[in-house]
Amino acid sequence: NAGVTQTPKFQVLKTGQSMTLQCAQDMNHEYMSWYRQDPGMGLRLIHYSVGAGITDQGEVPNGYNVSRSTTEDFPLRLLSAAPSQTSVYFCASSYGTGNNSPLHFGNGTRLTVT
């Protein structure tokens, strides 16, 4: 059972560089999302998708892009990295969007921007 797979686990970028965080799930979940975790702030939603071809912004979308070409994959792109994007990033998915649907998380990516 792979669940939600995120790569890479760690990444260091210089200001202005771009990169893509990969996320894949094998549970046939329609809903996928990206969160960032910062100390004292819990997790905040960056972007989400309710199905292939459908994406939308969350609470903190600036500086990030996403796409959803397949049900399984939901990559997160940092367009021009900034030190404020230093964070731990989590990809998460759920079967639906109902109130009783828990999110299943990947293991996270620790990103440092210098």
Place this chain on the structure above:
Amino acid sequence: AQKITQTQPGMFVQEKEAVTLDCTYDTSDPSYGLFWYKQPSSGEMIFLIYQGSYDQQNATEGRYSLNFQKARKSANLVISASQLGDSAMYFCAMREPLNMRFGAGTRLTVKP
């Protein structure tokens, strides 16, 4: 927007004792779901327990139970018989249709 508040940044508990982690929430929706997640030092997010707003009984999962007081809008996590492996960050969360909103978390340390 809905809000989740965890007022205890850190908690200590003696091994084998019970501990309660506080969570209050704010919503005007009659239908909602409340969740608790555990984040050990290794970093992964582990789903522990779920409580629906219409559930008549408090949720339980092994040593975890949720003390749900709807009128007070609180959903406290109770861990019985604490173990050293329970040392971790614990997050309370509320499911919105297109988001799961998290509290800031409580760091629990279990002392031997």
